[in-house]
Amino acid sequence: MKTSWFFFLQHFILIKIFSGSLVDYKACQIKYNCTTTNLNPGECPSGKFLDTRYTNNCCHGCRSGIGRGESGCSVTRANRKCAPGLICDEDFYCILERTSCLHTMHFDENLVGWKPKCEIDGTYSPKQCRGDKLTGRCFCYAEAGERVFGWKWWRNADSMTCTCSRQRYKAEKSGRLDVTVHCLSNGNYEDLQCDMGICWCADESDGHIVKGTFAVPEALWTYLPCYNESFHGDQYLRKCESAAFAQKIAQKKLINRGAINAVPRQIQCNYDGTYGEIIIENPLAFCQMPDGSKLNYAAPSKMMSDMNCNCARDEKIFTMSGIEFNLRCSNNGNYEPNQDQNGKIFCVDRYGFSVSPLLQPDSGLDCDQYIYYAQEDLFFEDEFEY
Numbered sequence: 513m514k515t516s517w518f519f520f521l522q523h524f525i526l527i528k529i530f531s532g533s534l535v536d537y538k539a540c541q542i543k544y545n546c547t548t549t550n551l552n553p554g555e556c557p558s559g560k561f562l563d564t565r566y567t568n569n570c571c572h573g574c575r576s577g578i579g580r581g582e583s584g585c586s587v588t589r590a591n592r593k594c595a596p597g598l599i600c601d602e603d604f605y606c607i608l609e610r611t612s613c614l615h616t617m618h619f620d621e622n623l624v625g626w627k628p629k630c631e632i633d634g635t636y637s638p639k640q641c642r643g644d645k646l647t648g649r650c651f652c653y654a655e656a657g658e659r660v661f662g663w664k665w666w667r668n669a670d671s672m673t674c675t676c677s678r679q680r681y682k683a684e685k686s687g688r689l690d691v692t693v694h695c696l697s698n699g700n701y702e703d704l705q706c707d708m709g710i711c712w713c714a715d716e717s718d719g720h721i722v723k724g725t726f727a728v729p730e731a732l733w734t735y736l737p738c739y740n741e742s743f744h745g746d747q748y749l750r751k752c753e754s755a756a757f758a759q760k761i762a763q764k765k766l767i768n769r770g771a772i773n774a775v776p777r778q779i780q781c782n783y784d785g786t787y788g789e790i791i792i793e794n795p796l797a798f799c800q801m802p803d804g805s806k807l808n809y810a811a812p813s814k815m816m817s818d819m820n821c822n823c824a825r826d827e828k829i830f831t832m833s834g835i836e837f838n839l840r841c842s843n844n845g846n847y848e849p850n851q852d853q854n855g856k857i858f859c860v861d862r863y864g865f866s867v868s869p870l871l872q873p874d875s876g877l878d879c880d881q882y883i884y885y886a887q888e889d890l891f892f893e894d895e896f897e898y
């Protein structure tokens with residue numbers, strides 16, 4: 513048990529460390545009396561772009577530079593720099609700096625329909641909202657722009673922080689596959705957490721232990737003041753998580769017997785312990801809702817890496833909320849990129865948001881030119897769930 517307590521402490525120390533670079537950045541801004549700290553990308557005059565490290569490596573400023581797709585840049589010569597949001601590639605062309613949210617300053621908003629919100633340090637804001645206030649939705653994003661678990665209708669998203677989703681995503685990406693932190697459906701922390709053999713009552717917005725309460729070993733979790741028998745039941749792991757855990761153990765046994773090729777795909781669970789978007793019933797893979805109910809969209813299971821089930825799930829979500837859903841889904845549950853309504857055609861991205869103007873049906877619509885998230889598919893290899 514002693515080692516668990518040690519890990520518990522470490523866990524919180526890690527959370528602190530992860531905000532370190534931003535703290536340094538802010539300290540630098542204070543030190544140099546940056547007067548333009550709150551400049552946002554839209555405030556720069558046309559032809560100039562926001563540089564968040566314009567002077568002293570921390571004060572904001574607007575500057576121009578070599579433009580997107582133009583050649584002749586240099587990483588060493590100041591007067592041959594790419595515009596902010598772009599980097600110089602090995603052939604000395606300025607290309608989008610995809611690791612920074614600020615590359616999106618180079619997109620024409622009328623064309624892509626939406627631009628993500630960026631933080632001053634060039635990372636993506638945790639909460640990204642799209643659509644309109646009434647039927648629009650907010651989603652959780654990781655620092656580097658990957659969509660992660662957690663969403664809410666925009667009108668209900670005021671207290672959404674996405675901190676839990678971000679922390680868990682980060683922990684899993686760094687190689688920890690046994691994270692059991694539970695997030696709420698909006699990406700915040702659930703009130704009772706167990707991880708690494710320790711349980712505690714957590715603050716919803718940052719996951720830290722609630723003042724005046726104590727962390728306990730997992731066996732004593734029902735003694736926590738935040739424990740609620742009718743909600744939490746008699747075990748911390750949810751149905752999907754228990755099944756996934758059992759499958760992992762079974763796989764380990766198979767591997768130990770040398771059956772390396774016999775490893776089936778793991779059961780995928782969401783960060784709130786509900787079911788992931790796909791259920792395999794060989795030879796087919798079906799889309800499923802978080803509660804485990806099967807949807808009428810499927811593909812051969814060997815094609816399931818192309819499935820995101822966003823459209824299949826949205827159709828159900830919208831219908832259950834009494835909001836009309838009139839976009840077309842592919843048979844595998846993804847959004848059809850080409851949509852048509854009232855005699856006009858347009859393109860939607862993989863999340864179902866319109867990314868093109870309304871066009872005449874005979875205009876030879878090629879959605880690839882509009883869907884900036886079509887490129888994201890190439891850039892990020894992981895599949896995101898929500």
Ligand SMILES: *[C@@H]1O[C@H](CO)[C@@H](O)[C@H](O)[C@H]1NC(C)=O
Pocket residue numbers: 543544545
């Ligand atoms: C920042 O402002 C303070 C007070 O106005 C001043 O004392 C200090 O010298 C300034 N620092 C720099 C680096 O300009």
Ligand SMILES: *[C@@H]1O[C@H](CO)[C@@H](O)[C@H](O)[C@H]1NC(C)=O
Pocket residue numbers: 740741742743
């Ligand atoms: C306990 O959980 C139930 C079911 O989710 C809920 O209705 C109830 O309000 C909770 N009680 C407390 C004290 O939070």
